[in-house]
Amino acid sequence: MTTHSHIPRVRTLVLVWLALICATGMTTGVSYVELGWMNIVVALLIAVVKASLVAWIFMGVRYTTSLTKLFVVAGLLWLGIMILLTFSDYHTRSWMYQPQPWSHGPGNGPATK
Amino acid sequence: MDAATLGMWTFLITEVLFFGGMFASYAVYRNMYLDAFASTSQYMNVVLGGTNTAVLICSSLTMVLAVRAAQLSNRRHLILFLILTMIFGVAFLVIKGFEYHAKWVEGLVPGLHWSGYTEHPEFAYHAQILFFLYFCMTGMHALHMVVGIGLLTFLLVQAYRRVFNANYFAPVEMIGLYWHFVDIVWIFLFPLLYLIGHRR
Numbered sequence: 076m077t078t079h080s081h082i083p084r085v086r087t088l089v090l091v092w093l094a095l096i097c098a099t100g101m102t103t104g105v106s107y108v109e110l111g112w113m114n115i116v117v118a119l120l121i122a123v124v125k126a127s128l129v130a131w132i133f134m135g136v137r138y139t140t141s142l143t144k145l146f147v148v149a150g151l152l153w154l155g156i157m158i159l160l161t162f163s164d165y166h167t168r169s170w171m172y173q174p175q176p177w178s179h180g181p182g183n184g185p186a187t188k
Numbered sequence: 189m190d191a192a193t194l195g196m197w198t199f200l201i202t203e204v205l206f207f208g209g210m211f212a213s214y215a216v217y218r219n220m221y222l223d224a225f226a227s228t229s230q231y232m233n234v235v236l237g238g239t240n241t242a243v244l245i246c247s248s249l250t251m252v253l254a255v256r257a258a259q260l261s262n263r264r265h266l267i268l269f270l271i272l273t274m275i276f277g278v279a280f281l282v283i284k285g286f287e288y289h290a291k292w293v294e295g296l297v298p299g300l301h302w303s304g305y306t307e308h309p310e311f312a313y314h315a316q317i318l319f320f321l322y323f324c325m326t327g328m329h330a331l332h333m334v335v336g337i338g339l340l341t342f343l344l345v346q347a348y349r350r351v352f353n354a355n356y357f358a359p360v361e362m363i364g365l366y367w368h369f370v371d372i373v374w375i376f377l378f379p380l381l382y383l384i385g386h387r388r
Contacts, residue, residue, distance in 0.1 A: 082259045096245055134365050135361075150205070
């Protein structure tokens with residue numbers, strides 16, 4: 076208990092709350108607009124901004140030690156590794172077991188079995 | 189205080205990866221059955237989902253105000269904001285309960301009561317995956333909410349007994365971190381489950 080925690084100003088907290096409520100309305104509204112594949116990108120971008128606001132101000136990451144910040148970033152890194160490896164698996168599964176020109180004996184052309 | 193914060197974040201990172209596994213499987217299946225997932229959104233109640241998002245954001249505000257009250261040794265405000273946070277938390281669970289009930293009545297519970305997916309029968313098979321993920325993810329989230337409300341009850345009793353003051357408020361801050369984390373999970377669940385398919 077050597078350090079004193081940062082005491083946030085009520086004004087800051089209420090402004091963050093307002094921004095979060097507005098962002099919720101925005102993400103709902105924009106989901107009714109046709110943007111094609113951009114819909115999910117916009118929705119996730121807004122969600123990331125909202126989550127960052129909650130973490131940065133409400134959870135006080137902004138006021139913590141750099142060691143805690145490093146842990147938070149490391150956590151996100153592991154999450155990224157998990158999603159990346161999962162997708163590299165599923166994305167490349169269809170690449171396997173396809174007949175290749177060289178897999179049907181000698182000759183260059185595709186085999187006519 | 190720093191050590192407690194670091195430990196709490198370490199725990200929260202394990203939680204991130206726990207929920208991350210479900211989010212990853214969601215992403216994989218959505219990628220495989222894009223049209224089926226998009227067609228399911230007509231069965232999701234955006235009004236209730238959006239209301240619940242707002243309720244949780246409000247609860248996060250009252251939670252952070254509770255931590256602030258503890259930091260300022262303001263016992264009255266601490267108790268007030270803890271109670272408000274609990275009310276928002278219970279409101280979230282009640283709304284979620286109504287949603288689950290509606291899903292059961294409509295026959296949208298895969299494995300147990302699956303008969304209501306009639307608009308796009310060609311997607312009915314794969315849509316079950318999404319509803320399974322829906323119940324897993326929102327169910328785990330709701331369980332975390334129940335645990336959070338239990339922890340808040342503990343804080344409320346402690347606050348009533350004048351345990352917390354400007355020199356000792358670590359439990360309030362740590363449980364606050366947990367509460368905000370559960371809020372963040374919902375911030376991602378709401379668009380991914382409720383808003384994916386109005387426009388495909």
